[in-house]
Amino acid sequence: MPSILEELPRFFNYYNSIFLAKAFLYTLVLSFVGCGVGFLAGFVLAILRTRRINRWAGLRWLATLWVEVWRRIPFLVKLMVVFFAFQFAGGNVSMFTVAATTIALSASAFSAENIRAGIESVHPNQWDAAETMNMGGLTALRRVILPQAWSVIIPPSMTYSVGLVKSTSIASQIGVLEMTSVAKILNQKGFSAALCFGSILLMYFVICYSLNRLAAYMEVRLALPRNR
Amino acid sequence: MPYLEIDNLSADYGKVPVLQDINLAVERGEIVSIIGPSGSGKSTLLRVLTGLLKPRAGSVAVAGEKLRYDSPKDLRRAREKFAIVFQQFNLFQNMTALRNVTIAPTIVQKRKAAEVEAEARALLEKVGLSHRIDAYPDEMSGGQQQRVAIARALALKPDILHLDEVTSALDPELVSEVLDTIRLLADDGMTMMIVSHEMGFVREVSSKVVFMADGRVVEVGPPEQIFDNPQTQRCTDFVSRILRH
Numbered sequence: 001m002p003s004i005l006e007e008l009p010r011f012f013n014y015y016n017s018i019f020l021a022k023a024f025l026y027t028l029v030l031s032f033v034g035c036g037v038g039f040l041a042g043f044v045l046a047i048l049r050t051r052r053i054n055r056w057a058g059l060r061w062l063a064t065l066w067v068e069v070w071r072r073i074p075f076l077v078k079l080m081v082v083f084f085a086f087q088f089a090g091g092n093v094s095m096f097t098v099a100a101t102t103i104a105l106s107a108s109a110f111s112a113e114n115i116r117a118g119i120e121s122v123h124p125n126q127w128d129a130a131e132t133m134n135m136g137g138l139t140a141l142r143r144v145i146l147p148q149a150w151s152v153i154i155p156p157s158m159t160y161s162v163g164l165v166k167s168t169s170i171a172s173q174i175g176v177l178e179m180t181s182v183a184k185i186l187n188q189k190g191f192s193a194a195l196c197f198g199s200i201l202l203m204y205f206v207i208c209y210s211l212n213r214l215a216a217y218m219e220v221r222l223a224l225p226r227n228r
Numbered sequence: 229m230p231y232l233e234i235d236n237l238s239a240d241y242g243k244v245p246v247l248q249d250i251n252l253a254v255e256r257g258e259i260v261s262i263i264g265p266s267g268s269g270k271s272t273l274l275r276v277l278t279g280l281l282k283p284r285a286g287s288v289a290v291a292g293e294k295l296r297y298d299s300p301k302d303l304r305r306a307r308e309k310f311a312i313v314f315q316q317f318n319l320f321q322n323m324t325a326l327r328n329v330t331i332a333p334t335i336v337q338k339r340k341a342a343e344v345e346a347e348a349r350a351l352l353e354k355v356g357l358s359h360r361i362d363a364y365p366d367e368m369s370g371g372q373q374q375r376v377a378i379a380r381a382l383a384l385k386p387d388i389l390h391l392d393e394v395t396s397a398l399d400p401e402l403v404s405e406v407l408d409t410i411r412l413l414a415d416d417g418m419t420m421m422i423v424s425h426e427m428g429f430v431r432e433v434s435s436k437v438v439f440m441a442d443g444r445v446v447e448v449g450p451p452e453q454i455f456d457n458p459q460t461q462r463c464t465d466f467v468s469r470i471l472r473h
């Protein structure tokens with residue numbers, strides 16, 4: 001214990017602090033961009049799959065394939081697939097892009113299912129009423145269906161996002177300088193494991209706990225008015 | 229020329245024929261009731277007219293204008309002619325009574341918000357719900373919800389109003405408040421097609437009663453004919469069965 005206390009000032013020197021802060025930001029941006037893009041893509045996929053429009057049949061089939069395949073593959077494998085897909089395509093992209101794409105891909109497949117479940121939890125007679133009143137599909141979705149679906153969509157989305165934040169640590173495997181890789185590097189430089197991993201443990205906790213709080217807040221904000 | 233003219237209208241669910249060669253004429257201001265056993269296609273007929281199910285064949289015209297149910301544009305045009313009130317009310321659960329009434333006129337018909345709101349308040353007063361303007365559907369009784377649904381349909385200013393078993397989901401003591409509301413509309417000269425099992429009411433308000441069975445119109449006539457002197461065996465059986473209890 002005393003040795004750790006002695007080590008503390010040395011560990012949090014200027015260079016290491018910047019290094020850790022950067023990793024923190026990296027993880028944060030990686031998660032945010034990945035989850036954000038993934039959620040939006042999931043939305044499009046969910047709409048493709050729930051609306052029975054005949055001229056969309058081909059797209060619907062593709063959307064189903066996409067969702068069913070990516071949901072069943074472990075994160076590390078998806079990471080490799082994306083990595084090699086970029087290589088194959090000849091794109092010279094950063095490891096950050098590879099990791100963010102993988103997260104977006106995971107999130108899109110999960111969100112698609114989750115948003116679809118939310119949309120389907122709303123009674124179909126709500127669509128009927130909107131349709132006979134000449135509301136377009138997207139208007140009905142935005143004004144009538146989604147407001148009733150958020151309470152189903154948000155909790156699992158947030159749980160999943162927290163899981164993805166944790167999965168970003170796997171991106172250290174391909175050399176993304178996120179929090180876990182930085183902890184490993186500092187540890188190899190001779191700083192004690194307790195400090196290296198203790199500090200990123202704290203940072204993961206901060207991110208994930210904030211996400212949980214955000215989820216709780218959104219649930220209240222987006223709840224049907226009478227349930228507030 | 230009749231106000232609403234339905235010619236040889238047919239529709240299927242998947243491959244199953246549900247409506248077959250429906251012919252029907254409704255004059256302006258007329259109230260036509262549709263009766264018949266469950267599963268005979270009454271709801272389906274209204275769903276086809278209001279653009280929820282594409283017809284397979286036949287034609288529909290309102291005031292001489294032929295309605296098509298093909299392109300999105302045709303569908304919009306057809307739906308502008310009609311409004312429908314459903315058995316299960318189908319009020320938007322996330323909106324107050326007032327918002328339920330104002331949303332389509334403002335969002336879809338793009339009319340002025342202030343004007344629409346004034347009209348909506350008047351309509352809600354007409355159906356006896358001035359005091360529940362800010363209530364959400366699940367805070368209201370079934371009878372109140374159904375009256376909001378009627379106000380919502382009227383706010384669209386339809387040429388013809390369709391009512392599909394609007395009292396069937398209500399507790400018995402709430403039926404009369406909804407029927408009273410429909411009587412008000414009848415007094416205003418609203419053209420209506422009413423699917424109902426309330427035979428006393430049907431007899432009272434209808435100018436014409438349509439008896440349907442197995443997706444076909446079996447008999448059409450004034451209420452006295454259908455209830456007292458039906459011309460077909462199926463109608464006789466149905467009426468005697470239903471009037472006995």
Ligand SMILES: Nc1ncnc2c1ncn2[C@@H]1O[C@H](COP(=O)(O)OP(=O)(O)O)[C@@H](O)[C@H]1O
Nearest residue numbers: 241242246264265266267268269270271272273
């Ligand atoms: N969504 C549907 N899919 C398939 N068949 C249906 C559907 N809705 C109704 N039907 C069938 O169509 C027929 C007519 O139904 P409906 O119009 O609801 O009758 P009614 O309103 O007279 O009771 C019934 O045989 C019913 O089983």
Ligand SMILES: [Mg+2]
Nearest residue numbers: 270271272393
């Ligand atoms: Mg029915």
